[in-house]
Amino acid sequence: MSSVPDRLVPLSDGNSMPILGLGTYAMGPFVKGETVEAVKAAIEIGYRHFDGALVYGNEDEVGEGIRAKIADGTVKREDIFYTGKVWMTYLSPSLVRKALEKTLKTLQLDYVDLFIIHWPMGLKPREKLWIPKDASEKIVIEDVDFCESWLVMESCKDAGLVRSIGVSNFNHKQLETILKMPNLKYKPVCNQVECHPYLNQDKLLKYCQCNNIVLVGYSPLGTNSPNNVSRKSPILLNDPVLKKIGEKHRKTTAQVVLRYQVQRGVAVIPKSFNPGRMKQNREIFDFQLSDEEMEVINGLNKNIRYIDLKMLTDHPKYPFRDEY
Template sequence: MVQNLYQKVEASALCSTMNLSATNHRIPLSDGNSIPIIGLGTYADPKPVPRETYMAVKMAIDEGYRHFDGAYLYQNEHEVGEAIREKISEGKIKREDIFYCGKLWATDLFPERVRPALERTLQCLKLDYVDLYIIEIPMAFKPGEDTHPRDENGQWLYRETDLCAIWKALEACKDAGLVKSLGVSNFNRRQLELILNKPGLKYKPVINQVECHPYFTQPKLLKFCQQHDIVIVAYSPLGTCRNPMWVNLSSPPLLKDELLNSLGKKYNKTAAQIGLRFNIQRGVVVIPKSFNHERIKENFQIFDFSLTEEEVKDIEALNKNIRFVLLPMWNNHPEYPFHDEY
């Protein structure tokens, strides 16, 4: 029975994503709102040079993007906001056309710090609300101005994490009109269930933003989320930078994959476009990051072809079940999410 339900959910996700277009590519969220299935990620490692994010967001809006994924931690929300406001004032878009996702960082994972953190993001953006606000990681650090706090011996300063209390504070922000939808990121099944089973739950998470790509397809987490009407948003949908501090370098670069490149030849597309199309056909939202105009344009050109069911299965079979983004420096935090199978 559960298997049949899952197959129906999967089929419905496939149907709804096959009809998406460059001008109409929103999919529904369980709270009545909707999310564009492709967005522009704005994180950069190393940090972007001044005005680079501003230019990238403006270019992306011109190319048709309406979804922007950011965070106070990225230190460039002011540029994202400036670009969005400028395009609104030009008459190119309206505020309601844009979907902005902001994030609550580990040093603000305390009920009394949630609303001030969200208000700080709104001040950076100079916007009245964000469309989505998510818990960036389920691990609390010592609160304060230092976003990566350590002691004099270089040990990370962790704090106890009360996810249910933080969620209640987020619900109050939604009631106050500061955010339209609430979600999480890097949560495993157990951590999602903590929220879903919270006594007095008012709003459930509508998305879980996690690493997801052809080498890490997240089949079990995707199935669990679909059963609970939670959309998966894929960060690093094309792999990620090769920073050894937080990236697992044992997995080969995704875009050199033979199957993705051979399918690219068949459809006259790049391996990146095949990888993105694969995820959106599974109902997974993708947020590829780029500050390069050609790649921003190219990543968006995924609505003029479809992979066959068999090709999607072949790409699923590439799964190595190995994360690029392992965050090994925090693997001794009591709430480190990646020890669990999913």
């Protein structure tokens, strides 16, 4: 097991989150048992933070992996930090708690550590959770008031079903809408967004830091997924500047990119089910990027968004029309 302790980020509600986690979204067709083994291996390597979602379709295996390592004494439940999400088809206030209860039943856990609104956009409830990849299948928009949904999130926290609550893919105006709710009891502890050197989210990060909201970066290594990368989009890990900085520190480009984020105070959840890469992604706490190197990496920003859900640009709450 890794001897490197997890760095914890304090949350505004008094809880804390490991700054480095493992994303559990699996590309392509599922191989039965693959996620179970990946989660078990990750816990052995030292991961304690797991980012999942009902829509990923593998929360049952994530839960099985976690429970297996609790059962064999490797970890206790309180050692694990699990994030679940309210999908767009569950964003109606009447369905939010049902979404959480479904996640808990699938995981076979009594509570989740963090539950977040996956997107500020609502879709009409449907049997198929995911959204279509083309226009051949009709998307039915539902203009949900996410502030009303937030009130249900607060009640779930009060009921002990979740320790902390937050949001994902919200722009600063949408965050401000929640923060200015007159009856707000708990503000979002985090905003999970795409964040990497080609989309450094500098303005959104500063806004969140001013409001004691942790920015959690998904796709921190960019993405090679053909579903998300156009032929014109450069591959982040091929960047020569990042490679040169990595050579100086005898680190991989991925390690440099992750180190850059944690030095900014951004929590990161890289995805990999490969034990070797999972181990490498944790080896980022034994070196430091200089102020000059941080400035150079900041300068790589191109505002490239690999995950933009363009099929929903007509939604009234589509978050990416604003600058940040």
